[in-house]
Amino acid sequence: MNDLVQAAREARERAHAPFSKFKVGAAIEDENGRVFTGCNIENATYGLTICAERVAVFKAISEGAGKLRRVAVVADTDRLTPPCGACRQILWEFCGDAELTLANLEGRRETMTMREIFPRPFDASFL
Ligand code: THU
Numbered sequence: 271m272n273d274l275v276q277a278a279r280e281a282r283e284r285a286h287a288p289f290s291k292f293k294v295g296a297a298i299e300d301e302n303g304r305v306f307t308g309c310n311i312e313n314a315t316y317g318l319t320i321c322a323e324r325v326a327v328f329k330a331i332s333e334g335a336g337k338l339r340r341v342a343v344v345a346d347t348d349r350l351t352p353p354c355g356a357c358r359q360i361l362w363e364f365c366g367d368a369e370l371t372l373a374n375l376e377g378r379r380e381t382m383t384m385r386e387i388f389p390r391p392f393d394a395s396f397l
Contacts, residue, residue, distance in 0.1 A: 274298075274342040277305050278344040281296065282309055282346075284309045289314075294310045296344075297341070298340070300337060300339060301338075307326055308326030323341070323343060323354075324357055327364050330364070338366075342371045351374075352372060353370075362393060366384065369382075370384055
């Protein structure tokens with residue numbers, strides 16, 4: 271998991287966050303050990319901003335990733351920054367009950383499952 275947190279940390283450095291100044295990095299590992307990273311990318315309209323987690327998921331899918339198994343999210347906060355609601359929905363759709371590690375720049379980290387932070391999800395099983 272160290273490597274995945276490190277990859278998220280490096281991705282965070284590439285965040286485009288001139289409005290909030292709140293930089294986030296994410297990294298996702300697939301079943302074959304391939305790693306896909308993302309950072310938040312803000313927009314002057316604000317509403318078109320996309321979170322680091324969704325950038326990482328969409329990159330993974332568009333680049334032909336295998337089953338997505340582990341996710342790491344890094345931000346510079348004392349309280350570890352969790353994925354927003356929209357990202358939880360997308361992470362659930364594409365990563366299922368993956369392992370999720372939240373970390374900060376001081377090295378604090380906590381690992382949980384997607385199910386724990388996203389109970390009772392709506393997904394394709396209802397359709
Ligand atoms: N943000 C993320 O990229 N991921 C999160 O988990 C929380 C929020 C971004 C969106 C926006 O660019 C900035 O952080 C402040 O909300």
